[in-house]
Amino acid sequence: MESADVVIIGAGIVGSSIAYHLTQAGCKNVLVLERESQQGKGSTGKSMGGVRAQFSTAVSIRMSLYSIPFFRAFEEALGHPSGYRGQGYLFVATQERHLRYLRTNYELQTSLGLKAVELLKPADLTHMVPQLRGDDILGGSFCSTDGFVDPHSVMTGFMLRAIDGGARLVRNAEVTAIERDAAGVSGVRTATDRIGTRIVVNAAGAWAGLVAKLAGIDLPVEPLRRMLVPTEPFDKIAHSAPMTVDMATGFHFRPEGLGLLMAWNDPGETPGFKTDFDPAFVEKILTRGVVRVPCLEEAEVNPKRAWAGLYEMTPDHHPILGAVPGIPGLYLANGFSGHGVMHSPATGKIVSDLVLKGTSDLVDARLLGYERFAEGRLLEETAVL
Numbered sequence: 001m002e003s004a005d006v007v008i009i010g011a012g013i014v015g016s017s018i019a020y021h022l023t024q025a026g027c028k029n030v031l032v033l034e035r036e037s038q039q040g041k042g043s044t045g046k047s048m049g050g051v052r053a054q055f056s057t058a059v060s061i062r063m064s065l066y067s068i069p070f071f072r073a074f075e076e077a078l079g080h081p082s083g084y085r086g087q088g089y090l091f092v093a094t095q096e097r098h099l100r101y102l103r104t105n106y107e108l109q110t111s112l113g114l115k116a117v118e119l120l121k122p123a124d125l126t127h128m129v130p131q132l133r134g135d136d137i138l139g140g141s142f143c144s145t146d147g148f149v150d151p152h153s154v155m156t157g158f159m160l161r162a163i164d165g166g167a168r169l170v171r172n173a174e175v176t177a178i179e180r181d182a183a184g185v186s187g188v189r190t191a192t193d194r195i196g197t198r199i200v201v202n203a204a205g206a207w208a209g210l211v212a213k214l215a216g217i218d219l220p221v222e223p224l225r226r227m228l229v230p231t232e233p234f235d236k237i238a239h240s241a242p243m244t245v246d247m248a249t250g251f252h253f254r255p256e257g258l259g260l261l262m263a264w265n266d267p268g269e270t271p272g273f274k275t276d277f278d279p280a281f282v283e284k285i286l287t288r289g290v291v292r293v294p295c296l297e298e299a300e301v302n303p304k305r306a307w308a309g310l311y312e313m314t315p316d317h318h319p320i321l322g323a324v325p326g327i328p329g330l331y332l333a334n335g336f337s338g339h340g341v342m343h344s345p346a347t348g349k350i351v352s353d354l355v356l357k358g359t360s361d362l363v364d365a366r367l368l369g370y371e372r373f374a375e376g377r378l379l380e381e382t383a384v385l
């Protein structure tokens with residue numbers, strides 16, 4: 001029978017980062033099991049690639065303060081491009097409550113050491129993105145180290161270096177059982193193999209709840225469809241523009257290729273494994289878009305080029321990381337609530353620390369533990385896009 005020191009279920013950006021960080025820390029016998037024939041077919045390959053430190057809770061900000069410099073140095077350290085582009089995130093406020101919210105977040109972000117974030121006056125915003133409708137803007141915030149990465153490339157870089165460090169990746173290997181004995185986790189099964197291990201990490205993205213059930217636990221992670229709409233080539237907005245977020249509607253966009261990539265959180269969306277793109281969404285998103293960026297009226301969209309993927313939502317919009325009390329050897333790296341790409345470096349580091357040392361200096365990992373739900377210690381991240 002095959003065995004591994006650690007089995008990671010799921011080879012998306014999170015499983016790959018955990019494998020990389022484990023091997024870097026000297027844990028070589030790591031086996032990553034992926035049910036698909038290639039990596040990136042889950043949420044990682046569907047992502048918008050946004051990375052930001054402009055969050056509202058200390059734990060989210062700390063994870064970004066580790067991850068963003070990591071992306072910047074990625075190619076030098078891992079010999080593979082991350083595609084990091086520090087074009088910033090620009091939050092546009094047209095309501096007093098949003099302005100107060102940005103100020104409060106700014107205080108927290110700067111107190112934790114974020115230097116590149118600034119509060120802006122209305123004229124600064126229209127100077128930065130002249131295509132914004134400006135008459136009702138009250139202010140905003142901008143962080144120049146926020147930006148975007150290429151999620152597929154980051155995932156690939158993590159996995160290549162993990163494999164160099166001793167990890168193995170097996171594709172077409174869906175985990176169908178997690179076995180336990182009196183000491184805790186004892187192995188996993190796929191359709192064709194049994195692998196003996198004392199440590200299993202659930203990194204199954206939006207499917208994490210199904211994998212958790214294999215170990216007999218309920219995981220509060222729900223899949224939620226998320227749709228993205230690219231425009232056809234569009235030259236009315238500079239390709240150096242930041243990710244621009246209209247806080248009034250949640251509409252946001254960033255440059256992509258010769259056009260723009262647009263997103264909007266449809267409040268009518270309900271949990272489930274839906275990944276078909278709804279063509280009616282194009283009109284919904286453009287209606288929100290032209291309110292803030294009138295020239296989008298002229299943008300062309302081919303719905304066939306739009307796509308949908310799954311967010312993996314938790315009740316408090318924070319991930320669930322670390323050991324499961326009562327099941328020795330079972331670890332979770334789940335529920336990123338739409339932030340799994342940007343927080344993948346920090347997640348890999350934290351989970352690797354927890355597996356190997358039981359604690360992490362990067363954040364107080366107890367805050368993100370599975371037990372917080374039973375203990376009523378929910379955090380609330382409100383800066384969810």
Ligand SMILES: Cc1cc2nc3c(=O)[nH]c(=O)nc-3n(C[C@H](O)[C@H](O)[C@H](O)COP(=O)(O)OP(=O)(O)OC[C@H]3O[C@@H](n4cnc5c(N)ncnc54)[C@H](O)[C@@H]3O)c2cc1C
Nearest residue numbers: 010012013014035042043044048050175205309340341342
């Ligand atoms: C449209 C969209 C836009 C997004 N935009 C952003 C963004 O701008 N910034 C950001 O940070 N995040 C964004 N996200 C979220 C981000 O993509 C996810 O949080 C992240 O990719 C999660 O990575 P993961 O590795 O946990 O999951 P995944 O990439 O889904 O990987 C999980 C893997 O587990 C495998 N798996 C599942 N079950 C099993 C099993 N039983 N056995 C073996 N393998 C299994 C799956 O096949 C999959 O490959 C976006 C998501 C979507 C859908």
